[in-house]
Amino acid sequence: MIILEALLKDQxxxxxxxxxPISENGGNIFGIIHDHNKKKNNLIPVHVTxxxxxxxxxxxxxxxxxxxxxxxxxxxxxxQELAQQEMKVILWGHVFESDIVNTVKRIAEKGARVSExxxxxxxxxxxxxxxxTIELPVSIDKETILDTIQQICKEKNLLxxxxx
Amino acid sequence: MVLLASKIIxxxxxxxxxxxxxxxxxxYEKNNYLNQKLGIEIKVIAxxxxxxALIDDDGINLKEIIESKENFRELKYWxxxxxxxxxxxxxxxxxxxxxxxxxxxxxxxxxxxxxEALKSNKDVISSNKAPFYLKYHELEKLAKDNNxxxxxxxxxxxxxxxxxxxxxxxxxxxxGIYAILNGTSNYILSRMTSEGISFEFALKEAQELGYAEADxxxxxxxxxxxGKLVILANKLMGWNKTxxxxxxxxxxxxxxxxxxxAKSEDVLVKHLAIAESDKLIVEPRLVKKDSPLAINGTLNVxxxxxxxxxxxxxxxxxxxxxxxxxxxxxxxxxxVSRRFSN
Ligand SMILES: NC(=O)c1ccc[n+]([C@@H]2O[C@H](COP(=O)([O-])OP(=O)(O)OC[C@H]3O[C@@H](n4cnc5c(N)ncnc54)[C@H](OP(=O)(O)O)[C@@H]3O)[C@@H](O)[C@H]2O)c1
Numbered sequence: 001m002i003i004l005e006a007l008l009k010d011q012x013x014x015x016x017x018x019x020x021p022i023s024e025n026g027g028n029i030f031g032i033i034h035d036h037n038k039k040k041n042n043l044i045p046v047h048v049t050x051x052x053x054x055x056x057x058x059x060x061x062x063x064x065x066x067x068x069x070x071x072x073x074x075x076x077x078x079x080q081e082l083a084q085q086e087m088k089v090i091l092w093g094h095v096f097e098s099d100i101v102n103t104v105k106r107i108a109e110k111g112a113r114v115s116e117x118x119x120x121x122x123x124x125x126x127x128x129x130x131x132x133t134i135e136l137p138v139s140i141d142k143e144t145i146l147d148t149i150q151q152i153c154k155e156k157n158l159l160x161x162x163x164x
Numbered sequence: 165m166v167l168l169a170s171k172i173i174x175x176x177x178x179x180x181x182x183x184x185x186x187x188x189x190x191x192y193e194k195n196n197y198l199n200q201k202l203g204i205e206i207k208v209i210a211x212x213x214x215x216x217a218l219i220d221d222d223g224i225n226l227k228e229i230i231e232s233k234e235n236f237r238e239l240k241y242w243x244x245x246x247x248x249x250x251x252x253x254x255x256x257x258x259x260x261x262x263x264x265x266x267x268x269x270x271x272x273x274x275x276x277x278x279x280e281a282l283k284s285n286k287d288v289i290s291s292n293k294a295p296f297y298l299k300y301h302e303l304e305k306l307a308k309d310n311n312x313x314x315x316x317x318x319x320x321x322x323x324x325x326x327x328x329x330x331x332x333x334x335x336x337x338x339x340g341i342y343a344i345l346n347g348t349s350n351y352i353l354s355r356m357t358s359e360g361i362s363f364e365f366a367l368k369e370a371q372e373l374g375y376a377e378a379d380x381x382x383x384x385x386x387x388x389x390x391g392k393l394v395i396l397a398n399k400l401m402g403w404n405k406t407x408x409x410x411x412x413x414x415x416x417x418x419x420x421x422x423x424x425x426a427k428s429e430d431v432l433v434k435h436l437a438i439a440e441s442d443k444l445i446v447e448p449r450l451v452k453k454d455s456p457l458a459i460n461g462t463l464n465v466x467x468x469x470x471x472x473x474x475x476x477x478x479x480x481x482x483x484x485x486x487x488x489x490x491x492x493x494x495x496x497x498x499x500v501s502r503r504f505s506n
Contacts, residue, residue: 164457
């Protein structure tokens with residue numbers, strides 16, 4: 001998902017002019033917020049979200065920027081936000097003694113991020129359970145990450161509880 | 165269903181245990197209805213036990229059998245030492261009903277009984293699941309080659325009509341199955357969750373209440389659920405699997421800490437049976453509290469994932485003599501409607 005924010009002159013046709021380069025370069029527009037209430041110095045902020053096919057990202061995103069700048073439009077933001085998905089797993093065993101930092105790093109190597117760990121601890125030497133919340137871009141298949149976690153659990157002799 | 169006037173259908177029952185006796189009771193109860201509404205009379209011409217058989221070619225008097233209780237061996241048509249495997253072929257009957265105990269390794273004597281019946285012009289109904297998770301395709305082929313019908317609704321979820329979904333969802337495509345197929349393990353996990361008790365304690369409780377066998381291995385280690393999953397996947401999705409193809413993980417290692425941690429996040433630990441992407445898995449999984457799979461106690465649930473209508477969910481009691489017997493009667497009526505209606 002790409003987010004583009006700019007300031008447009010309050011005159012007829014300016015919004016259409018602004019959107020043209022996006023569609024001409026293969027952008028698929030999802031939403032437009034054109035907020036007249038926030039008009040300042042005859043400029044209205046506009047917020048557009050659109051999608052650009054992965055293959056076009058490198059070539060056409062710069063083209064969109066250039067085309068807008070040529071039209072004299074002031075871009076305040078142009079960023080690509082990766083859509084995220086979340087999953088939870090529980091690990092049981094010597095979760096901490098078996099080097100949880102290593103576990104987290106290995107999940108990160110596959111492109112996912114452990115965003116939260118909740119654990120129940122008895123004594124350090126005892127087995128414990130930890131619930132991991134994992135965030136990953138939608139472009140990565142959950143199964144690949146789960147396979148990695150399964151592999152780690154096998155090596156570290158941990159029990160893995162996946163989500164449904 | 166239009167039937168020929170007062171058609172007599174002859175059946176053979178093998179096994180007079182919990183399911184077999186429930187079947188006799190239910191048939192006795194329903195026979196009048198079947199007669200008047202459908203114009204059929206279901207006769208039981210033989211009942212085999214492990215050490216002999218009750219045989220009456222004109223149809224056994226069910227009332228007499230019910231009243232004789234454990235003393236049926238004293239009835240005049242009791243034939244000591246006459247065994248099903250030797251006798252099935254020569255008996256003149258339409259349908260054989262198999263309810264002997266499940267032998268997880270060999271599937272016997274049920275497999276032999278079923279084969280003998282199919283080869284001698286008899287349709288088959290079974291509540292015994294082992295033959296179908298060990299030799300599904302061999303038996304299906306034999307039935308087909310002999311132009312016989314074979315039904316086994318009671319093997320998965322007892323009275324829950326999950327195998328019937330094959331026909332009922334013919335216009336759709338079934339892409340996956342998520343299920344809880346063992347009441348004992350579901351009871352144990354439910355109690356661990358609601359009461360905060362240990363696995364061992366919950367198991368003992370289940371045994372005391374009669375929900376778990378003295379040897380609960382098949383239930384808690386996932387073997388029973390795996391067998392049922394194979395049958396579901398083969399029947400509903402046309403797979404060609406046996407129980408050896410299932411990745412199985414039991415619930416006996418689950419500590420209460422894990423269940424508690426899950427609970428604090430509004431998820432439950434459930435023993436799921438999953439058939440998806442050509443894979444069969446039975447293992448404990450985390451299930452959201454508001455998921456249709458979040459059922460408690462000894463209940464079973466089958467979530468059928470369809471291409472055109474999303475999820476279809478069946479839930480109910482997955483075991484019990486009467487439940488199994490009602491599934492057998494349904495199978496019987498299915499066969500009757502296919503074979504004997506105009
Ligand atoms: N009970 C349920 O809720 C339920 C539900 C669905 C499916 N099922 C399945 O249905 C089958 C029967 O279950 P059940 O609960 O009725 O078991 P059960 O009470 O043990 O009954 C089985 C009966 O079969 C007899 N038997 C054993 N070997 C035999 C042989 N070679 N020939 C003839 N009879 C033989 C047994 O006799 P002896 O006792 O003298 O050995 C017993 O009376 C099992 O395969 C079970 O898995 C059960």
